[in-house]
Amino acid sequence: MTRAERRNLRNGLLFASPYLVGFTAFMLYPLAASIYFSFCEYNVIHAPIRIGLANFRVLFFDDARFWRALYNTCFYTAFSVPLGLGVSIGLAMLLHRKVRGLAVFRTVFFLPSIVPIVASSVLWLWVLNPDSGLLNGMLRQMLGIDGPGWLADTSWSKPSLILMSAWGVGGAMVIFLAGLADVPQVLYEVAEIDGAGPWGKFRNVTLPMLTPTILFNLVMGLITSFQYFTQAYVMTGGKGGPDDSTLFYCLYLYRNSFMYLRMGYASAMAWLLFAVILAATLVVLVSSKRWVYYHGE
């Protein structure tokens, strides 16, 4: 190493040091510790006691709430991720057209995703209020139907949260907009010459060209929706009611760790969630070879 290189290395490390120190202390160490804790009985206060695979055994065979929480989370993921993709692609298509005030529209649709989650959850509590809420008010006045109890109804509580998730698609929408800008105009012209209509162009040009972006947003969507917590915590008073219908995985994990002092058990849950997300992501990535098109390849 020359002197200049050494100096660069030193300066580079120095500049990266806040991150490196923070990452080691607040991410790497806790991650490693939680692997260990997942094989222990641990309550934060006392030294952990190793109990082998007992936490996992209880989770799999003895804890119906664990399965309930996993089911709720998978249900949410299965509907909110496709909904999010659909809505964000649709919005991106609309906002890709050259109309007056485009910047304003783009800002308006992006804004909700930067509203703090707690604030937007409280807002949605009012929107979804069965009697005085905006949503049921509109249903009653415009369609003449009595809306459901939304969050108060065990069969509507998860759909309510799924519906609400479409409100935060701004981030994905922006990425799709960038993806759309990348589609070569010439392909549309070729398609038009071949006689493709708007649907044909979307189906055969836009969508294939967007698949890398869809893959990215799909994977990110999977990860965030499996970790769904804040909205459920805020909107159900932290308990996952009514009747455990919104008891999401991370909510149950949180109650185990800090309310029931089962930190080892909660660590085991966290690593199982990691395994689930990893598996889901791998499935998507492996299958992506069959449906993602990288032009230029």
Place this chain on the structure above:
Amino acid sequence: MLKDYAIAVIALLVCVALLAVLWPSAPESPEEREALAEGRVVITYWDRHSGHEHESRRELIDEFNRSQDKVYVRALSIGYNSLMEKLLTSIAGGVPPDICALDGTILAQLAAQGCFLPLDEFMGSDPYLSQDAFFPYIWDAVSQGGHVYGVPTTTDTYCLLWNKDAFRRAGLDPDRPPRSIEELESFAAQLTVQDESGIQQIGFLPWIPWDHSYKLGVIFGGTWYDPETDRMVCAEDPNILRSMQWQQSFAIDPDSDANPRHALDPQKFMSFQRNFGAYMSATNPFYTGKVAMIIEGEWQCTFIPKYAPDLNWGVAPFPAPEGVEPVAYSPTCIADCIPVGCRNEEAAFAFLRWFHRPRPDGRPSPSSDYNFAIHNIPCRPSEATQARFTDDPTFRVFVDVLMERPVATTPVTPVSQFMGDEIERYREKVVLRELTPEQALREVQDTVNAELRRTRAFLERTRP
């Protein structure tokens, strides 16, 4: 060279900025800065109360700070919701507050884990802090294994509150509360207002403003938990079963043609409950007339004048079922604890001594003043019967219930949070008729007992 110099300066600035942000004991107020300059010991006090209740506590702490040249107390309102996780992590991290005010149920759970210093010596040496000074049930709630872990400050009990205007509108005598469970049911039916768009006013529901299963069980003469054998016995107790069946009777059974008149459609009342405003605000459903009768605590004697001064309300003991001895239910108390790892024990003791003893000039203790300010019941019978508490006819109802009846409380176990969650969760399943009361109580008993055995075994193994 110049570039290196610039880099070093930037790095230094970043470090200084980080330190300034993360420095743990930056003074929070001019008073505190002054106290630090005088060389006083600054201790931290975490309050479980918030809002106007915390403000009242803070006024008393300010009084202490003014009276002192050795100790300064910095009070923080942590609130109830995240108290447990904040306290746990601070103890585990070795930086706990010097004193923490918290609920008896949390105290029981954390004291079993060894989170608090035993206060036997400190409290035993002082006639105002020793066992004889307190209500016996409160001493039991803050004690475990022969040690005492908290200085009790406030206690509570619950009664039935009713809205006199709603009674008048329903054609009931506004000054005559229900005197039996049967009357409560029929008043509830008469006070409920429904139209085609749903419920407009609820007469009475047993789980408003929150789950009351535990207290209803003991009011019905039942026993949830047997301390002798250290196990839940709710599934074996016919009175607990009766209380659960009674709660279920408030939800319509779609398969029955003989629903009682006070029963409501679960979908409708769950929707209606979504309209309830914040508890500590003018939109509290009892204040806005959405609920005509409610199980509530004595703190409403401060809350209602503050948030709903025009409310026309009364208070009476909750009626006992026929043939059952009337009891008072108390969720134990809120007590001041000293977490393990406290760095200024002596200063903490000095403050607690000041707060919990009568003032030198003969005026009542700050602790009693605090109870009076927020209308909670003092933990000492001698203070609870002070004229300022008993002169208030509404507050007196609560004090009398607590003084005259046997008191049933939430049990002291290391799994109190889990127990409360399970009871509430299964009560919900009973109301929604997913489980029969018998099945639900069996589930509660089995799951809580399993958790209790697991926790006891773990604590046994961690014992040094």
